[in-house]
Amino acid sequence: MGKQISKENLKYYIKTFGCQMNERDSEKMAAVLENKGYSPSPFKEADILIVNSCAVREKAEQKLYSCVGRLCAEKKKDAKVIVCGCVAQYRGKEILNRFKVDAVLNTRGIEDFEQILEDVLNGKKVVHIPSTMRNPNKILPHLKNKVSAFVDITYGCSNFCSYCIVPYTRGKEISREKEYVLEEIRRLAQDGVKEVTLLGQNVNSYGKDLYKDYNFVDLLYDVSKIDGIRRIRFVTSHPKDFSYSLISAIGEIDKVCKHIHLPVQSGSNRILKLMRRRYTREEYIEKALLFREKTKGSISTDVIVGFPAETDYDFEQTMDMLRKVRFDSSFSFRYSPRPFTIAASIKEMVPEEIKEKRLSRFQSLQEKITWESNLRDVGKTFDVLVEGKAKRGGLLTGRTTTNKVVNFSGKAKKGEIVKVIIQEAKKHSLQGMMEKDHGKFEDQRCGFSQG
Ligand code: SAH
Ligand code: SF4
Numbered sequence: 001m002g003k004q005i006s007k008e009n010l011k012y013y014i015k016t017f018g019c020q021m022n023e024r025d026s027e028k029m030a031a032v033l034e035n036k037g038y039s040p041s042p043f044k045e046a047d048i049l050i051v052n053s054c055a056v057r058e059k060a061e062q063k064l065y066s067c068v069g070r071l072c073a074e075k076k077k078d079a080k081v082i083v084c085g086c087v088a089q090y091r092g093k094e095i096l097n098r099f100k101v102d103a104v105l106n107t108r109g110i111e112d113f114e115q116i117l118e119d120v121l122n123g124k125k126v127v128h129i130p131s132t133m134r135n136p137n138k139i140l141p142h143l144k145n146k147v148s149a150f151v152d153i154t155y156g157c158s159n160f161c162s163y164c165i166v167p168y169t170r171g172k173e174i175s176r177e178k179e180y181v182l183e184e185i186r187r188l189a190q191d192g193v194k195e196v197t198l199l200g201q202n203v204n205s206y207g208k209d210l211y212k213d214y215n216f217v218d219l220l221y222d223v224s225k226i227d228g229i230r231r232i233r234f235v236t237s238h239p240k241d242f243s244y245s246l247i248s249a250i251g252e253i254d255k256v257c258k259h260i261h262l263p264v265q266s267g268s269n270r271i272l273k274l275m276r277r278r279y280t281r282e283e284y285i286e287k288a289l290l291f292r293e294k295t296k297g298s299i300s301t302d303v304i305v306g307f308p309a310e311t312d313y314d315f316e317q318t319m320d321m322l323r324k325v326r327f328d329s330s331f332s333f334r335y336s337p338r339p340f341t342i343a344a345s346i347k348e349m350v351p352e353e354i355k356e357k358r359l360s361r362f363q364s365l366q367e368k369i370t371w372e373s374n375l376r377d378v379g380k381t382f383d384v385l386v387e388g389k390a391k392r393g394g395l396l397t398g399r400t401t402t403n404k405v406v407n408f409s410g411k412a413k414k415g416e417i418v419k420v421i422i423q424e425a426k427k428h429s430l431q432g433m434m435e436k437d438h439g440k441f442e443d444q445r446c447g448f449s450q451g
């Protein structure tokens with residue numbers, strides 16, 4: 001007789017590629033599994049293995065295949081493997097045929113995860129690639145004991161930037177009705193969550209498909225009225241819809257963090273047009289600088305180098321943008337041609353070695369600017385939401401409202417907002433100590449007794 005498997009012994013493993021939307025989707029599946037008694041484990045011990053895929057660049061797709069190959073080869077004998085996310089949308093059947101996986105599902109299929117899990121456990125092979133969601137409003141489960149939570153406000157994207165596969169993998173943009181979004185956040189607040197990050201590929205267009213007179217700014221005001229929620233963040237803002245009324249709201253609402261992620265992609269008007277971004281460099285700069293002036297907040301961005309037909313001059317315009325806006329941080333990528341997209345058919349490809357050179361020039365200037373931005377914070381005091389223990393040095397960790405990671409000494413509970421004085425700038429973070437400890441430390445160093 002085989003050993004009886006008790007519920008407590010069931011284990012799961014999830015590997016997530018890609019953006020915050022994928023992270024949230026992975027969390028929905030993890031929460032279903034945890035509600036059924038599964039607990040997280042290394043992949044070799046897991047009974048259910050899930051790989052949540054990203055299709056945004058070719059490299060991400062390649063990583064998926066090597067990951068699935070390895071998991072299938074080294075997993076426990078009877079463990080089930082589920083591949084989901086953006087790549088599953090268009091390579092679902094291929095993945096099922098090529099690897100020994102049990103189910104493939106796209107991002108819209110995740111709302112049916114519970115059923116898929118049951119089918120898989122009953123030995124079925126499942127392909128679940130629905131073309132629409134049954135109920136985008138449905139409040140899907142969250143993991144417990146969190147300080148900070150992601151909340152979807154829109155699914156999909158209807159912008160069709162010429163390089164981007166997301167509208168093809170996640171489908172057209174749909175907003176979730178405000179009552180459901182607000183109810184989800186109220187429940188999170190009751191469970192002790194202090195910070196919510198509202199998620200959408202273009203949060204600024206929230207509600208346009210649902211309401212005549214209710215938009216993203218209205219939603220921010222409504223979320224800010226929920227007791228218990230102390231901080232509100234959102235990603236991603238699209239520059240074309242980033243409005244003056246939103247800038248005012250960010251400045252006005254205390255709970256809204258003073259940080260925007262506003263992907264610029266390129267500093268060249270010619271390339272922005274080819275990318276179909278629908279704003280100019282001048283409009284971008286005006287909005288970004290106004291945001292800084294009104295809110296004193298920080299700005300992060302995404303940049304693509306080596307878009308087809310990008311000349312040296314176009315790239316210099318991107319460098320110039322970086323000098324003018326002085327992004328506090330950025331994610332920069334080599335252009336990667338993607339299936340279904342218009343840009344993939346533009347013939348004038350930029351050679352890989354030129355992309356590489358441009359990327360490293362951009363990144364080294366960005367590093368310098370990020371470092372300067374961090375240095376300016378030394379000596380200042382910030383409110384930091386405590387997220388838990390830092391990885392090293394027995395410190396605590398959290399973020400400022402400007403989205404900088406702060407590791408600090410002191411005593412505080414997860415979920416508290418404490419004042420931290422910054423003592424040192426690191427490359428990608430700040431280091432400091434809690435204010436009330438600061439005086440003590442200074443006194444001791446100076447040899448004064450605390451008497
Ligand atoms: N909705 C967000 C972006 C989501 S994709 C927005 O509109 O800004 C995240 C980032 O991946 C993009 O901002 C872009 O910089 C990058 N990206 C998207 N497609 C890409 C491609 N084909 N090659 C390289 N980078 C790409
Ligand atoms: Fe992609 Fe553009 Fe949509 Fe962002 S806005 S997800 S870059 S199509």
Ligand code: F3S
Nearest residue numbers: 018019054055056086
């Ligand atoms: Fe990747 Fe899909 Fe997000 S392609 S970036 S996981 S929307």
